[in-house]
Amino acid sequence: MIHAAKSGHPGGSLSCVEILSVLYNKIMFVPCDWKKSADFHKRDRFILSKGHASAALYSVLAQKGFFPVEELMTFRKLGSRLQGHPSTRTGLEGIEVSTGSLGQGLSIATGVALALKLNNNPANVFVLLGDGEMQEGSVWEALMSAAHKKLDNLIIVIDKNNLQIDGDTNDVKSLEPLNDKLESFGWNTKEVDGHNEDELEKAFIEAKKSTKPFAVIANTIKGKGVSYMENNAGWHGKAPNDDELKIALEELNA
Amino acid sequence: MLKKTIEIKSPRNAYGETLVELGATNKNIVVLDADLSCSTQTCKFQKAYPDRFFNSGIAEQDMMCTAAGLATEGKIPFVSTFAMFATARCLDQIRNSICYPRLNVKIVATHGGVTVGEDGASHQALEDISYMRSIPDICVIIPADYNEVKQVVKYASEIYGPVYIRIARTNLKTVFDESSYVFNPERAVKVREGSDVTIVTNGETLMEVISCADMLKEKGINAEVLHVPVIKPFLAAGDVIESAKKTGVVITVENHSIIGGLGSAVCEVLSQSLPTRVLRIGTPDCFGQSGEQRSLLEFYGLTDTKLCENISRYLGKK
Numbered sequence: 001m002i003h004a005a006k007s008g009h010p011g012g013s014l015s016c017v018e019i020l021s022v023l024y025n026k027i028m029f030v031p032c033d034w035k036k037s038a039d040f041h042k043r044d045r046f047i048l049s050k051g052h053a054s055a056a057l058y059s060v061l062a063q064k065g066f067f068p069v070e071e072l073m074t075f076r077k078l079g080s081r082l083q084g085h086p087s088t089r090t091g092l093e094g095i096e097v098s099t100g101s102l103g104q105g106l107s108i109a110t111g112v113a114l115a116l117k118l119n120n121n122p123a124n125v126f127v128l129l130g131d132g133e134m135q136e137g138s139v140w141e142a143l144m145s146a147a148h149k150k151l152d153n154l155i156i157v158i159d160k161n162n163l164q165i166d167g168d169t170n171d172v173k174s175l176e177p178l179n180d181k182l183e184s185f186g187w188n189t190k191e192v193d194g195h196n197e198d199e200l201e202k203a204f205i206e207a208k209k210s211t212k213p214f215a216v217i218a219n220t221i222k223g224k225g226v227s228y229m230e231n232n233a234g235w236h237g238k239a240p241n242d243d244e245l246k247i248a249l250e251e252l253n254a
Numbered sequence: 255m256l257k258k259t260i261e262i263k264s265p266r267n268a269y270g271e272t273l274v275e276l277g278a279t280n281k282n283i284v285v286l287d288a289d290l291s292c293s294t295q296t297c298k299f300q301k302a303y304p305d306r307f308f309n310s311g312i313a314e315q316d317m318m319c320t321a322a323g324l325a326t327e328g329k330i331p332f333v334s335t336f337a338m339f340a341t342a343r344c345l346d347q348i349r350n351s352i353c354y355p356r357l358n359v360k361i362v363a364t365h366g367g368v369t370v371g372e373d374g375a376s377h378q379a380l381e382d383i384s385y386m387r388s389i390p391d392i393c394v395i396i397p398a399d400y401n402e403v404k405q406v407v408k409y410a411s412e413i414y415g416p417v418y419i420r421i422a423r424t425n426l427k428t429v430f431d432e433s434s435y436v437f438n439p440e441r442a443v444k445v446r447e448g449s450d451v452t453i454v455t456n457g458e459t460l461m462e463v464i465s466c467a468d469m470l471k472e473k474g475i476n477a478e479v480l481h482v483p484v485i486k487p488f489l490a491a492g493d494v495i496e497s498a499k500k501t502g503v504v505i506t507v508e509n510h511s512i513i514g515g516l517g518s519a520v521c522e523v524l525s526q527s528l529p530t531r532v533l534r535i536g537t538p539d540c541f542g543q544s545g546e547q548r549s550l551l552e553f554y555g556l557t558d559t560k561l562c563e564n565i566s567r568y569l570g571k572k
Binding site for chain 2: 087088089096097098099100101104107108109110111112113114115116118119137138141142144145148149
């Protein structure tokens, strides 16, 4: 779909495929008939704070039956419900909030988590953040808020692919020691291989039992599964051409 | 409609008191503040309903997005801090996380304009209306006194969608009578009728403009005074055009920069529908400074006497 759109973000989408797959297939309760479901209010809420990984989220949602798979090919085109970054304006089933401007998803999630608690709703809120996104100061405001407000219904996953547009995250502005920082902010944490579905699943099960907000640090590879994209910052925000697409699909299907 | 007896009341108290009244019946109302709850008067709500009050600490951007999240789940968040920090600091959050998804968040900002006073330029929002007016789908309201603030806050709680309300720090003379005045978001309020010049204003400068119109009258100038509390959507534009047709010259007066606020809104509609000479009075594309409230209003030409001087000079009558 990124090839069809001739633009998009393949690297950061491929790094979070397993994370989304585990959440939507094994962890979260989210009815794919969306607002038509009698249990709509009971659904776990998912917020894609790294909104540029929309291609991965849309793919998972389409595969789960939230909307027709054919609609994926309208991605980023004029009039599409599949905007470049997720939007609630288009009424696309499965999208909870509009994101795209980095650093805002976690604060929104704390508001959602607070509202769920006010309403005695036992649903959980899951947020997927990018590691580069953690450089936004307001993420740390939100981390502080969530711990202070004891939001044990809030679980974040940090897609730690160590790359951002201008290069290696450790060269641009290091987040380390990330784990210690999160713990000192009052969060429980678990570091996992973000491409290992079993490890991810176990971490989320542990997270749901946590009495503090919980952060899963998922070590991932940007561009995972496509040899020429892996660990290459150049593939943050560009579409493959016809030949590149052919290689990518062969490798991903292998 | 207009108050007969002079009374000086705090518009900020009107906000706090109204929140408490609304909170009693509407359990979906929640209030957020960023460590300024005594200044904004949201502390009144906190005292009455502590479970529905959230202090974000000094973290306004987090507060705005938290409000967005609460609204996503059907709450009606009222978010308050000073106008400077509510708008300039949180512009991206307001645009992308509140207005773009068209969430039911009410931003009520106090301390707009130069009348913040001694704290000076860093705290004087002179561009907040301009910022807010440029974002799609947000309603922008600048009420003039205690009684109007009460009605505007209630109105905001009843309509769906993002609203920005700017409230003055200053205790103000009440203009409108609490029993006979009815706030109408679609109309300009004709506070004085006249035929020589139209003066359009809103917020805390209304009282100064009324007094200025009385002074102008003594000089033989009959000024029509229009109060336009809602400048976005600018549904009162028709009333301004109607008055301009009659008088042929328009003055705008606001405690805000002459760029992007009421003056700009009036010029935008007049230039398209009825090209008319307009003098915009406000802060002239500059930063504010420290000083007493009254001295600042005078320095920027926003007191009744200064307005009278400037307007008569502009009209060629001394």
